[in-house]
Amino acid sequence: MANRFPSGSGPSQRQLRVGELIRRRLSDVLLRGDVHDPELNRMSITVGEVRTSPDLKVATAFVMPLGGQGSDEALAALRRNRAELRRQVAKELTLKFAPEIRFAIDETFDRMDETRRLLNDETVRRDVDADGDDDPADDARPD
Template identity: 30%
Template sequence: MSDIRANRVAEQMKKELGELIGQKIKDPRIGFVTVTDVEVTGDLQQAKVFISVLGSEEEKHDTLVGLAKAKGFIRSEIGQRIRLRKTPEITFEIDEAFEYGNRIEKILRDLNN
C-alpha cells in the first residue's frame, strides 16, 4: 500500500516541481530544466529528482549547484502545494537515460550504414 502512495506522491511532486522550477526560481545558474522522474522512498522521507538539462556539462553542473542552493525554498513550496505531514528531503541528479539512449541509437545507425 505504501508503494502506491509513494508513486502518487512522486507523480504529484514531478508535476509541481516542473511548474515551480520553470516559473518561480529566478537563479541565472539554472538553465532549461525538465523534471524527468521523481523517486520517493516508501516512508516518504526522501525524494530523488531526476532532471534533464539542455546544454554543456558546465551548464548542467551550474544547474545542479543552483538547484541545491534553492533546495530549501523548493522544499517549502512543495510542502505547501502537497499536503503531507513531512515534506521529503530532496536530492537532484542528472538523468543520464536520454544521453545513453541517444548514444545507443547512434551506434545502431552507424552499424546499419
Template identity: 30%
Template sequence: MNEKKQPSNRQLKIGQQIRFLISNFFIKEDFVFENFDSKNLTVVDVVLSPDLKIAKIFVITNSFDTNKLLINELNNKSKLIQKKIALNLTSKFTPKLKFFFDNSFEYSDKINNILETINR
C-alpha cells in the same frame, strides 16, 4: 537474490505530485538561477524512498554543458524549493529533495548510434 522492489502506489502518487509542483514552481515562480533559465528545466522523474523521506528528482535542460553547475545550484537551493512545494503537498511531511541530472536520453542516443553502426 537482490531484487528491486516495485514502488508502492503511495510512492508513485506522491512522486507525481512532487514532480507537478516542482515543474510548476520552475515555470510560475520568479526563481532566480545565477546561470540558468528555470523555464528550460524539465523534471523527468521523481523517485521516493520507501519511507517517503527522500525524493530523488531527475532533471534535464537544453544546455548539456552546464549540468554539474545546475545540479549544484539546485541542491544548494533545495531547502527553499522544499518549503515552497510543502505548501501544496498533501502529505504529513515534505521529503528531503536531492537533484540529479537524468542522462537516460544521452544513454539512449549512444545505444542508437551503436545499433546504427552495427546495421551498416
C-alpha cells in the same frame, strides 16, 4: 504494514504517485521562477522524473538543463535553493512530512542515444536480421 515485496521489486503505486506529484509541482515552481535566485531563474530546467524512498521522506529529482549544457551550474543552483524548493513543493502536497529533495542529472537521454547508436551499428543490424531468418514458427507450419 510490512512491505510484502522484496526490495528489488520496484516502487509501490504510492511512491510512483507521490513522485509524479512532486515532479509536476517542482516543474511549476521552476517554470514560474518562484524561488528568488536570479541564477536559477535564468535557467530552463526539465524535471524528467522524481523517485521517492519507500517512507516518502526523500525524493530524488532527475533534472536536465535545456540543451544539456551547464549541468554542474544547474545542480549547484538547485542544491543551493533546496530548502526553498522543498517549502514551495510541500505547499501543494498533502503529506505528513515534506520530503527532502535531492537533485541528480537525468542521464536517460544519453542512454537512449547510446542504445540507438548500438542498434544502428552494422554488426548488430546484421545479427538481428540473421536472427529474424531463423523463425521457429516457420518450421512449425505444415507445407
